Amino acid sequence: MKINALLAVILFSAVAASSPLDTAYDLMDAIEYQDGYALERIFAEDLYLTFTEFLDQTRILAEADPVLAENILRSRYRGRITVDDLVMLSTEEMLGKILGEVSLQSDEQIEQESANLEGREATVVITYFNGATISFRMIWENSDWRITDTSLLAAFFN
Helix, strand or coil, rough: CCCHHHHHHHHHHHHHCCCCHHHHHHHHHHHHHHHHHHHHHHEEEHHHHCCCCCHHHHHHHHCCCHHHHHHHHHHCCCCCCCCCHHHHCCHHHHHHHHHCCCCCCCHHEEEEEEEEECCCCEEEEEEEECCCCCEEEEEEECCEEEEEEECCHHHHCC
């Protein structure tokens, strides 16, 4: 009986240590520090694969038609990623460069944060004093909260 109670406390502590708000702030930190390596543990597997598959397909295109690949990268990332980057940098380093395209207000400007949990899904909204918001949808995946969608994605794919 005591062992079951102890296991329950340990399990609850592990789950309580990781909240959807923590995951939202982890992404905001990754953006601030342009940490592309962090995205693998922050994004849900499907979303992370979307990014890596795009970069892999662009690498293949760059081999076949470097000029077209360069034009696509220039129009999408305003020159922040080049065909040379596809050859020289890891996928995570390129993701870090893409994170540099995202502009966030400082944490000091946050007025309110809310999290709504429904089973294995969560929605987080961060509101700034000027009324701007950032939203995140998450799922519980691989023993942690992972982002499946966020209003910040437009900055990644523009």
